[in-house]
Amino acid sequence: MLESISLGVLVGVIWGAIGYAVGKAKNNEAFDEAKFAKTVFIGIILGGFSKFLGVPIETLEGMSVVGFWTAVVDKLANLFFKKKG
Numbered sequence: 001m002l003e004s005i006s007l008g009v010l011v012g013v014i015w016g017a018i019g020y021a022v023g024k025a026k027n028n029e030a031f032d033e034a035k036f037a038k039t040v041f042i043g044i045i046l047g048g049f050s051k052f053l054g055v056p057i058e059t060l061e062g063m064s065v066v067g068f069w070t071a072v073v074d075k076l077a078n079l080f081f082k083k084k085g
Contacts, residue, residue: 008047
């Protein structure tokens with residue numbers, strides 16, 4: 001389980017870094033710690049789902065169900081991470 005969660009953290013960090021780089025390049029967006037933390041949190045949850053479902057996270061990312069689970073986890077993450085403003 002720890003391996004799947006660790007992989008989820010890595011995926012979240014990479015995805016967060018890519019999102020920040022795109023936002024910086026397109027809109028000169030400042031780094032948003034809450035948005036980055038939320039992305040890492042989503043990666044952790046998806047890593048746990050991958051272990052629970054017995055599917056490697058690389059495969060889970062390619063499954064159509066991941067869009068559903070990402071949306072569910074995103075909504076749950078909003079309970080813990082408040083938007084700035």
